[in-house]
Amino acid sequence: VTKRIIVDLDSAPYPxxxxxxSTEVVHDRVNxxxxxxxxxxxxxxxxxxxxxxxxxxxxxxxxxxxIETLKNTGYQDVTxxxxxxxxxxxxxxxxxxxxxxxxxxSIELSLPSxxxxxxxxxxxxxxxxxxxxxxxxxxxxxxxxLRDAIxxxxxxxxxxxxxxxxxxxGWNSVKLYYMLGLPTETDDDLSAIVDLCCxxxxxxxRGSPRLQVTCALSPFVPKPFTPFQWAxxxxxxxxxxxxxxxxxxxxxxxxxxxxxxxxxxxxxxxILSRAGREMADCVERAYRKGAVFRSWMEHFSxxxxxxxxxxxxxxEQSYIRKRDLDExxxxxxxEAGIANDFLxxxxxxxxxxxxTADCRYARCNGCGCCD
Numbered sequence: 001v002t003k004r005i006i007v008d009l010d011s012a013p014y015p016x017x018x019x020x021x022s023t024e025v026v027h028d029r030v031n032x033x034x035x036x037x038x039x040x041x042x043x044x045x046x047x048x049x050x051x052x053x054x055x056x057x058x059x060x061x062x063x064x065x066x067i068e069t070l071k072n073t074g075y076q077d078v079t080x081x082x083x084x085x086x087x088x089x090x091x092x093x094x095x096x097x098x099x100x101x102x103x104x105x106s107i108e109l110s111l112p113s114x115x116x117x118x119x120x121x122x123x124x125x126x127x128x129x130x131x132x133x134x135x136x137x138x139x140x141x142x143x144x145x146l147r148d149a150i151x152x153x154x155x156x157x158x159x160x161x162x163x164x165x166x167x168x169x170g171w172n173s174v175k176l177y178y179m180l181g182l183p184t185e186t187d188d189d190l191s192a193i194v195d196l197c198c199x200x201x202x203x204x205x206r207g208s209p210r211l212q213v214t215c216a217l218s219p220f221v222p223k224p225f226t227p228f229q230w231a232x233x234x235x236x237x238x239x240x241x242x243x244x245x246x247x248x249x250x251x252x253x254x255x256x257x258x259x260x261x262x263x264x265x266x267x268x269x270x271i272l273s274r275a276g277r278e279m280a281d282c283v284e285r286a287y288r289k290g291a292v293f294r295s296w297m298e299h300f301s302x303x304x305x306x307x308x309x310x311x312x313x314x315x316e317q318s319y320i321r322k323r324d325l326d327e328x329x330x331x332x333x334x335e336a337g338i339a340n341d342f343l344x345x346x347x348x349x350x351x352x353x354x355x356t357a358d359c360r361y362a363r364c365n366g367c368g369c370c371d
Contacts, residue, residue, distance in 0.1 A: 002335040003050070009036060010061045016068035020075075029077035030069045032062050034094070038083035041356050041365070042140070043151045043346055044182065046223035047083055050336045052369035054360075059090045063097035070107060077108045085111050086123070095126040112136070117158040124169040134173040134214075135166055141182060142192030149184050149350050153358070156196060163203035163211060173212040174200060180242050180260075181220040181234035183350060190242055193217075194249040197256050215250065215258045217243060219266035223273055225336040227346035229329065232322035233270040239263040264302045271305075271319040276330030282312045339368030 006012050021028075035056035038048040066078055078098060082088060095109060102109055109126070116137050139159060141147040147154060163174060178193050193215065201213045219239045222231040234242075243260050250258050272279065285308035293299045309316050323329065325344055342365070349356060359365050 009057045017072045030075050034082045034088040041151045043227040049338050059094040067101050116162040136175040138177040143189045146189045149353050160203050167204040175214040177216050179220040183231045190245045213256050217260040221270045224331040227343050230323040233320035236263040282308045337369045342367045
C-alpha cells in the first residue's frame with residue numbers, strides 16, 4: 001500500500017465555504033495550511049516523517065483563501081498551521097497580507113507552538129497588532145542531552161533569548177511543552193525540566209516583571225514510521241511517578257504552573273498506535289461497551305477497553321513493550337515513503353545521543369522520500 005503525494009498544494013482543492021457548526025468545536029476558526037511536510041527530523045514525530053517531502057503554498061494563495069473563508073464564515077480567528085510554521089520563509093509577508101484585511105475587523109492572527117530557534121521581534125509585532133495571546137514553545141526535553149537524543153535541535157540559549165525578546169515585546173506568559181518517557185530519559189532530565197522553566201521565568205532579569213510559565217507534560221507514545229517505533233512506552237504508574245518528581249521540585253517555585261496529560265489516555269493511545277489488524281474486533285467490542293466520545297476527559301474510562309482486550313485475548317502490555325529491530329511490524333506492508341534502513345540508523349543515533357542535521361542546510365540524509 002503506497003501513499004499518494006499532492007505535488008502542487010496551490011492547485012489542490014481548499015474549502016473556502018465550509019459548513020459552520022452551530023455548537024462550539026475545537027478548531028472554531030479558519031485554518032490555513034502553509035506547507036506540508038517537515039525535515040527537521042524530530043525522532044518522535046510521525047507527521048514529520050510521513051508527510052515528507054516539503055511542499056509549500058504561495059503566500060498569495062494563502063491570503064486569497066484566508067480572506068475568502070473569513071468572508072464566508074464570519075470567524076474571528078485565523079491560525080497559520082504547519083508542522084513547523086515559523087520555518088515558512090515568506091511568513092512575514094503572509095502576515096502583512098492577511099493583517100491588511102484582519103486588523104480593521106479585529107480578527108486575530110495566531111500561530112501554533114513555535115520553535116525557539118527562529119522566532120523574531122518582527123513576527124511578534126505583527127502577531128500582537130490585533131490581540132496579544134500567550135506564546136507556546138515545544139521544548140520536548142529538559143536537558144540538552146535528551147534533546148540531542150530526540151533530534152530536537154533547540155538549545156537552552158535559543159529558548160532564553162526568545163523569551164527575552166518576548167519580554168521586550170510585552171508578553172508575560174509562556175507555555176512550554178515537554179514529553180515524559182522519551183527513550184533514554186532519566187530523573188536528571190526531569191529535574192532539568194524544572195530548572196529550564198525557572199530560567200525562562202527569570203529571563204527578563206532583575207527589576208522586570210516575571211514571566212508566568214506553564215509547564216505542560218505529555219507522555220511519550222511511540223509511533224509507526226518513526227525512529228522510535230521500536231521504543232518502549234513507560235507504564236501508567238511510571239508516568240505518575242515522573243510527574244510527581246517534577247511536581248515536588250516545581251511546587252516551591254513561584255510563577256510556574258505544571259499541567260499534565262491523563263496517563264490512562266496515553267496508555268490507550270500507545271496500544272492503538274502500534275496494534276495490528278487483530279485490534280479491529282477489540283475496537284468494535286469497546287464501542288459496544290460504551291466507549292463513545294471517550295477522548296473527552298469527562299467521559300473517558302479505560303475499563304471498557306481493558307474488558308474488550310481481555311475478551312479478545314489480547315495482552316495490553318505487549319503493545320507498549322520495546323520491539324526488536326528485526327521483528328515484523330504490523331505496518332510493514334504500508335509504504336510511507338521513509339526507508340526502513342534510515343529509521344534504524346536514526347534509532348541507533350538516538351541511543352548514542354547523536355543529532356542529524358536538517359537536510360535543507362546540510363547533505364541529504366537518505367530518508368528515501370525524495371526522488
